[in-house]
Amino acid sequence: MRKSLHHYVFHNLGLKLISLTLAAGLWLAVARDPVAEVAVEVPLEFHNVPQNLEINSENVPKAQIRLRGPQRVIHSLQPSDVDAEIDLNGVKPGERTFDLTARQIHQPSELEVIQVVPSQFHLVFDTRLSRQVPVQARVAGSFAPGYEIGQIVVDPPTINITGPKKRVEAVESAITDPLDVNGAMGRVSFVRHAYVSDPLVQVASADPVRITVIMQKGPKTSSTIPSKSE
Numbered sequence: 001m002r003k004s005l006h007h008y009v010f011h012n013l014g015l016k017l018i019s020l021t022l023a024a025g026l027w028l029a030v031a032r033d034p035v036a037e038v039a040v041e042v043p044l045e046f047h048n049v050p051q052n053l054e055i056n057s058e059n060v061p062k063a064q065i066r067l068r069g070p071q072r073v074i075h076s077l078q079p080s081d082v083d084a085e086i087d088l089n090g091v092k093p094g095e096r097t098f099d100l101t102a103r104q105i106h107q108p109s110e111l112e113v114i115q116v117v118p119s120q121f122h123l124v125f126d127t128r129l130s131r132q133v134p135v136q137a138r139v140a141g142s143f144a145p146g147y148e149i150g151q152i153v154v155d156p157p158t159i160n161i162t163g164p165k166k167r168v169e170a171v172e173s174a175i176t177d178p179l180d181v182n183g184a185m186g187r188v189s190f191v192r193h194a195y196v197s198d199p200l201v202q203v204a205s206a207d208p209v210r211i212t213v214i215m216q217k218g219p220k221t222s223s224t225i226p227s228k229s230e
Contacts, residue, residue, distance in 0.1 A: 036071040037114070039064055040082050044100075044121075048089035056126040056164035058199060061118060063100060069111035082107045084116075093165075097122045126164035130204065134158050135194045136173040137211045141182030149181075150216030154209055159194050163201035171196055174203060179211060187214050 041064050063084040102113035135154045174194040189212045
């Protein structure tokens, strides 16, 4: 019995001492590393977006995630280490409310999600639509005396826009930044980008348009004042 106990205690004694030392070191490291909390704000990531579906909400919320864990991990945490994933599989045009829980948050394994704000959010979806709309040039400035605009040539005359169907259908034209024709008496050309004021409607092409403003002499004003009939 004594021999068996002696063998049990001293067998592989070196390995046992090493294991004990490592365990003690790990315990001390954990004991010296206090628990901390932090809140990080991250954008929502939309996965499995159905084809031809657009978000028709201007304000897509961000998620504030409160995390708890070892202070050393909290101190080294980067916003890119945390993300909130929303699955849009099967979503159709219309209004939809989503729950946002810890199950949808991805974070370092040593950290625990203790709060997600907001816990719900509401979005509106619509079918994606693309269409051509005319480009409207905005002309500003004072013309030279006796001149007026004879013609405005826009090349290309239309551009393609895309976005949520109802918003795209409401757009009548794309417009340019103001074109200063102050004192112009002939032909002046400009290169400008065309844009749409609705932030959810995008201009499909990043290429600018060329606008040519052709001035012409206006109708002459007679300096003779007709006499009154007697």
